[in-house]
Amino acid sequence: MLTFNTLVGVCFLYVIMLFLVAFVADKRARRSKVRFLSSPMIYTLSLSVYCTAWTFYGAVGYAARSGLEFVTIYLGPTLVMIGWWWFLRKLVRVGRSQRVTSIADLVSSRYGKSNLLGVLVTLIAVIGTTPYIALQLQSVTLSFAVFARDRSAGWVIPDLEQTAIWVAGGLALFTILFGTRNLDVNERHHGVVTAIAVEAVVKLVALMAVGIFVVWGIGGGSQGISAAIQQAIQAAPEGAWSLQGGRWVGLTFLSAAAFLTLPRMFQVLVVENVDERQLATASWAFPLYLFLMSLFVIPIAVVGLAILPKGENPDLFVLTLPLYFERDGLAMLAFLGGFSSATSMVIVASIALATMVSNHIIMPLWLSTRLGVDASEYRDARQILLSARRLSIVGILALGYFYYRISGGGAALAAIGLISFAGVAQVLPAMAGGLFWRGASRSGAVAGLITGFVIWAYTLFLPSFGEAGVMSASMLADGPWGIAALRPQALFGVDGLDPVVHALFWSLILNCSVFVSVSLLSFPSPLERLQAAQFVNVLDQSGPARGRSFNAATSEDLLVMAQEIMGSDQAQAWFQAQAEQQGKQGYLPDTTPDFIGRLERELSGLVGTATAHAMIGQILGGTTVSVDDLLAVADETQQMLEQTSQLEAKQLELTTTARQLSEVNEKLTQLSIQKDAFLSQISHELRTPMTSIRAFSEILRDGGANDPEAAARHASIIHDESVRLTRLLDDLLDLSVLENGQVQLYPRREVMREVLDRAIAATSSVIDQEKMHIHRNRSDEGVALYTDTDRLAQVFINLISNAAKYCDAKDKRLAIRVRQRGGRLQVDFVDNGSGVPLESQSMIFEKFSRLSDQAAAGGAGLGLAICREIMDKLDGSITYLPGQSGAAFRVTLPIGTQSPFGRTWPSDINHL
């Protein structure tokens, strides 16, 4: 005989057993003996948190009411698992590589670590899951009530609400103990997962035991069941058991979406995943589990409908059938199966939700109150985080309890489950878009989530409270303010749809549309784009995520990588030295944290800290490059760019220097060419008189000219050419001295008139010879000079003799005019010849620029070049004056007694 105390006692023992399982598993996990934990079977069984009390009890009820439709709830996850390669693999890879802790974290991380999205998804998850938790509490309470009702005679009727509180409290305790024992970076809970795997087995065994009992114990085998099914179909209300295509597709899609987006499913699928390869096994093993779970649903339902009294709650057939036939042991097992279903769901869901609530709501709030606090103050952050988790767990279970109290626990189990499903399914567009579409943006995700959530609340969640609830009967029937298009269950005039399908259709359609269009219209931030690339291309970037196993293979991988970076010899030597330090032979040291740290530092010197960290992380953890790592890499890249720009600046400097050098070189080359031209010119100027001298001297030597007159003439030519040669040499030396600035000047006081007199006297022979008349205005010439008047006279002599020689007028005249202009003295020499042609005017002051057709006049062509040098030294100038009647030269000088050489020259040194 089952007494209430027995029931509670068995429950208690069962829970103790779960505690022990969790405890042992946790302990082994901490000793890194994770071999059995990484078994794909444990992973597959842990996925059974999908099968909650709703599945355990509710599926039978569902089948009793709507026939085969309950299969859709299993069909969705089956499709997802079979198609794991396409979606789940990517989801798990991203979860692993990004160290994602929850579905909220995944969405937030994908969209540039947006905390707004984290909060949003957390809120949706909490709101969507609370009814579900209430559902579990309700089912456990109901199952207690079943025993109580049947055995009321010997039992103290337990207070149902009291029971719910005890159950909730016990679950909170278990969850806190095993869900928040330690803060694992990966948020894995080996103990909990193992306990849930055990519960999964209990669920399956219990349901199958009841099923076998029903079919072969009381139903008369498969034939009896077939008959019972026919009977049930006929007895069912018109159309209730017929297949509705739209609802089937809708519900299958909904359960598939929920399978991916339910926080507890994300927790076991992605966060608790130890090795990606587990997915391959689960892809067939989990559908098999679901198949076995659903195998006896219809038989139990039809037999229950046929045998049990009318009005019996079909949701509890699993329990009431054994009890009806007084199979206490079987009933006990069924009770434990339902208990397992409920508890495993609540535990995992509350862990997942607590992680989300504490990470995305409580911790940001706490951190914002600590702004500006010294970093050392964060030591208690760990404790705060653990407390936040525990608080969240209690809060979530309390929320579930209060929902249960408020909703009254009346609604059919399946209906509540579907509402939850539709709520969390709103995360699907943002999640799937984030994994497969790089263009998905934060703004799009936020807008889509809000839109979908609001539509879901309006069309499904709020109406679910019934006509006495949030929405009035008239609002449900006629829409708000009588607007028919806004009727919650017939939005935009779409009438006649099933409420769940209707809500799902509108919420997801609008969610997706808003998500896509806002994404297209908004521009993602750099971090978002970086994350988008990380998520969408996760399969290209990394190998399968594997468990962190510190073994020789990892060490070898590290060596391979180090060889790539350090070079083979150096890497091998370094690894050997490290192994030796650990007392090991060979090249493969143990991958201790100490060794990893040193390797990282070693590599940092070569590839930069961030890159080294990322590379080692990739090999060690199976975790790929995180965003922070990438950002650090970007920083290093930035530094490199800066160095590059510095190098560029240096290069620019060098280029400038090179250009300057090349300019100087060009100048030198030019000078060299000028020098060559000058030498060639001098050669010519020297050889020409030399030619005459040699030719005539040979004639004289050979006695060729017997005529004494001719001989005399030849001798005089030799003489003239020798003089010309000497003058050329004198001019060259003079010019050389002047040009090199080595000339010594002898300034003295003299009047201009006297200087001109001397110059004319020196040129009198050529003036006479050329019969040139000189015109002067002597009264203007009484200007006092203080300069090297010998040099000045040399300039004047040159100009006068040039005029005499080159003036081509018949009646040669030269006018010399002296005047003062602008503080300077001008002396103009203007003849009446045809002057210097325009094209030659700029050249006449250059060396050897003698105008060729006047070469006969003698002179080496250095005269004006010498004049220019002299006037330069005297602080004056000499220029050609164009536009005069003939050739015209202007000499300018500083006026007065002031020394052009500054005051350092005493005025009485004219004796020097």
Add this chain to the structure above:
Amino acid sequence: MKRQVLVIEDEPNIAEAISFILSRDGWSVSTHASGTTAVQAVRDAKPDVLILDVMLPGKSGYDILQDLRSADDTRALPVLMLTARGQKTDRDLAERLGVNRFMTKPFSNSEILTNLRELVGG
């Protein structure tokens, strides 16, 4: 009949020296001092051989040589070039243009005679 030689040389003393040496050797010598009108002077004088200076007023000896070599009546005229710029590049240029003899100043009198005799085949 005396061999005709035309001397184109702007330095009067050099022209006089060459005239004296060649006349004494039995040549009929005429001189011309301008580069500009040199080619016409060659046409007018129709010499058996031409002595050509390089540095001439108006037109260089190279240009004159080029003109002579491109005209039918003067293409074959033997030319002896004289220059005070004795660099190799000058000689190369002259030879490319088709000079027969190239001498640098100052020259020896016998050398210029030998060259001229060779040029007119006597």
